[in-house]
Amino acid sequence: MGQINIEVTHLNFSYEKQNPILQDISFTADGQASIGVVGANGAGKSTLLKLLVGLYFPDSGSIRIGDVPLQKETLAQIRKIAGYVFQDSESQLFMPNVYEDVAFAPQNYGLPEEEVAYRTKMALAAVHIGHLAKKPIHKLSGGEKKLAAIATILSMKPDIILMDEPSAALDPQNRRNLIRVLNEFSYLKLIASHDLDFVWDTCDRTILLSEGRIVCDGDTREILSDRKLLETHGLELPLSLYRK
């Protein structure tokens, strides 16, 4: 875990012809990096994450995850390496209770029962929700659903976790809890978010997207404390910096 890297080279993508959404995107990410993907509404953050897990394919350019080039034929392999946590946890949880949801992927892989039980237990423990194992999904709070959705990805034993707006709709306590959990992970993480405070607290590196292009890629603290840069691209300083 944690040694896989991502390489994105000159990627271009459009949903509709004549309307480019991502343009000439190139970056690499190694091992245990924790990368925030930030940008104004419509900048292309979610689209980039979706391309990285093969929900869409680039018009040109390439994506390589570990040794595997992302293409239709390698999709099953890529999905085992890279786990995608949806913005809306509900879309990820569909079994009657938390345990069954987290056990679903390893069961689906045809793993022996003991291995399924072990992975499920470890995934629940990693996000500190072992006590919720038997709880029906509809009785979970928003923050608990988010942690359960992450656990369903961890039980697949991915090398990379991609998260779309993980802090959206979380109250301050759940938000703090999620920050703690993410900072305990040694996975390569890509976190697309509007919540620059959350990115500040969880990501070493930040990629700033504007109108489908990377305008900055570097140290989170440098990029997110540059008021002029952020304002030029439709963002504002993290709130915590205003308080300082």
Ligand SMILES: Nc1ncnc2c1ncn2[C@@H]1O[C@H](COP(=O)(O)OP(=O)(O)OP(=O)(O)O)[C@@H](O)[C@H]1O
């Ligand atoms: N399925 C789709 N079909 C056509 N256009 C789409 C589709 N999904 C997104 N878009 C367009 O692609 C652009 C980038 O959208 P995307 O969701 O990637 O941006 P984002 O940076 O994640 O935005 P937000 O912060 O608002 O979630 C937007 O102009 C959006 O309208």
